[in-house]
Amino acid sequence: MLIKNWERIKEYYEAWWNGEVLDRVPLMVTAPRGNSQDKKVIPGTVEDRLNKEKNIDYAEKQIQNTFYGGVAFPQYWPNLGTDVFSAYMGAILKFSPLGSSSPASWVEWNKPVLKEYPDLSMLQIKEDNFYWQKTKEFISYALARSQGEYLVGITDLHGGMDALTALRGGPQQLCIDLVDNPDGVKKAMKFLWKIWHRVYEESYRIIAKGQEGTSSWINLWSPGRNYPVQNDFTCLISSSMYKEFFLEEIMNEINYLDYSIYHLDGPDALKHLDLLLEIPSLNAIQWVAGSGLKKEGVAKWIPIYRKIQAKKKSIIVYPRPEEVNFVLENLAPGGLLIASYCSSEKEAKELLARKGWR
Numbered sequence: 001m002l003i004k005n006w007e008r009i010k011e012y013y014e015a016w017w018n019g020e021v022l023d024r025v026p027l028m029v030t031a032p033r034g035n036s037q038d039k040k041v042i043p044g045t046v047e048d049r050l051n052k053e054k055n056i057d058y059a060e061k062q063i064q065n066t067f068y069g070g071v072a073f074p075q076y077w078p079n080l081g082t083d084v085f086s087a088y089m090g091a092i093l094k095f096s097p098l099g100s101s102s103p104a105s106w107v108e109w110n111k112p113v114l115k116e117y118p119d120l121s122m123l124q125i126k127e128d129n130f131y132w133q134k135t136k137e138f139i140s141y142a143l144a145r146s147q148g149e150y151l152v153g154i155t156d157l158h159g160g161m162d163a164l165t166a167l168r169g170g171p172q173q174l175c176i177d178l179v180d181n182p183d184g185v186k187k188a189m190k191f192l193w194k195i196w197h198r199v200y201e202e203s204y205r206i207i208a209k210g211q212e213g214t215s216s217w218i219n220l221w222s223p224g225r226n227y228p229v230q231n232d233f234t235c236l237i238s239s240s241m242y243k244e245f246f247l248e249e250i251m252n253e254i255n256y257l258d259y260s261i262y263h264l265d266g267p268d269a270l271k272h273l274d275l276l277l278e279i280p281s282l283n284a285i286q287w288v289a290g291s292g293l294k295k296e297g298v299a300k301w302i303p304i305y306r307k308i309q310a311k312k313k314s315i316i317v318y319p320r321p322e323e324v325n326f327v328l329e330n331l332a333p334g335g336l337l338i339a340s341y342c343s344s345e346k347e348a349k350e351l352l353a354r355k356g357w358r
Contacts, residue, residue: 002148009071010213013221017259017283019314019335025328027070027355028219028339031348034065046095049080050134052141059142063150067345069352071337075215076146077153078138080131081105085157085199086166087131089113089123109170117177117184123167123191125198132199139203143210153215154203154227159196160249161233164188171236178241185245193249197256200227218286218316224258228286235268242272251279259283261314266290270304277311284314284335298323302330309335321351 003009012026048054056076063074080093083106087093091107114122125132135155142152158166164185165174177185204225207214213223220226229250234242254260261284262276276282285308289301298305298319308315314335319327321340328338342348352358 003073003150006073009073010221010223012071014223016314016335016337017222017226019283019312021333021336024356025333025336025338027324027352027357028072028337029067029069029342029348029352029357030072031067031069031342031345032065033067033345049095052134052138055138056142056145060145060150067348069348070357072339073215073219073221074150075153075219076142076150077215077217078135078142078155079217080134080155082156082158082162083107083166084131084135084155085159085196086113086163088125088129088135088199089163089167089195090129091166093131107166109166112167112169112173114164114167114188117181117188120188120191123188123195125195135199136202136206139206143207146210151215151221152207152211153217153219154200154207156217157196157199157227158230158232159192159199159253160189161231161246163192165233171233174233175236178237178245182245189245189249193252196253200225200256218261218263220261220316222259225256226259226261227253227257228261228263229253229257230263230265232265232269234272235266239272239275243275247275254279254281261286261316264288273304273307277308277313282313284316286316288318298327305331321347324351324355 012022015022016026059076066074068074081104083091083093086107091113093105094108095105139152146152161174165171168174168177204214213221214226215221216227218228231246231250234246260282262282264270264273264276264285264287267290276285287301287304287308289296298317305315305317309332314337316337316339317327317331318339321342324338324340340351342351
């Protein structure tokens with residue numbers, strides 16, 4: 001591996017997953033390289049995004065334009081949008097307009113693919129599915145091209161109820177299903193778990209041929225299978241419904257993985273935190289306040305982080321550079337990872353130097 005200090009960086013991640021700390025709390029610091037304030041590279045067309053050479057050209061340019069410090073590392077992961085998992089089963093992806101600052105894709109609601117629960121035969125991936133083939137093609141090509149200069153990660157897998165939401169035509173319909181057809185929902189969730197397992201395992205087997213360990217969109221490395229498990233739909237339901245309809249599926253994911261982190265997204269998801277903290281095999285929780293509350297800073301959420309740490313779960317905290325000291329002073333070092341984005345390479349290097357990182 002050609003990533004600078006990679007062997008030592010790996011040790012920090014292994015300690016973090018196990019709720020431990022080495023000689024210091026690991027810092028993951030990134031910034032635009034050089035003097036540019038905005039070097040984000042955006043694919044020009046949908047065709048470019050679906051072309052393996054151009055897709056990875058863009059990713060490599062972004063990597064070149066980014067400074068990685070502390071335990072941060074460059075990686076590529078095939079990003080065809082959060083609903084690509086549903087597209088593997090026939091859902092139609094719509095892509096964001098050209099020139100969008102954050103290219104994305106999604107399944108249009110009100111156009112259900114799964115129309116009736118008695119027939120779940122469509123909950124499968126046909127081997128010739130366009131997006132499934134593209135995902136594997138991108139992984140294989142990126143591995144061959146990276147030559148150890150960056151890691152290749154697993155794609156964004158919104159499985160479980162998030163996938164069922166897309167396949168049923170939106171959250172409103174799925175909310176009705178939970179009341180009107182609970183048995184159908186539970187049966188569908190079992191199908192979706194098997195598909196999630198297949199997608200991850202086949203992706204992992206490709207990656208394992210050319211790289212040690214795994215990573216994903218959170219940019220966390222582990223020596224075995226790791227992934228951020230999640231369910232954004234559960235913001236709309238109670239914890240009792242979460243336990244009835246989703247807990248089995250999420251436990252299957254966690255128990256299959258060697259290392260797992262739960263992506264807890266937004267204040268509406270906090271009602272499920274107590275349930276999650278009682279899962280022994282869950283290694284970590286990534287709490288994010290949501291885009292509307294980012295400006296409030298990390299101080300408001302210290303009690304949440306402390307509650308998670310009290311249950312021996314590792315955490316990632318995303319402070320602004322000026323908040324890093326506050327985080328270090330108010331949270332336990334064991335299982336703590338700090339990820340901060342700086343406006344310039346100079347600022348990033350100064351932050352790292354103050355904390356003993358080169």
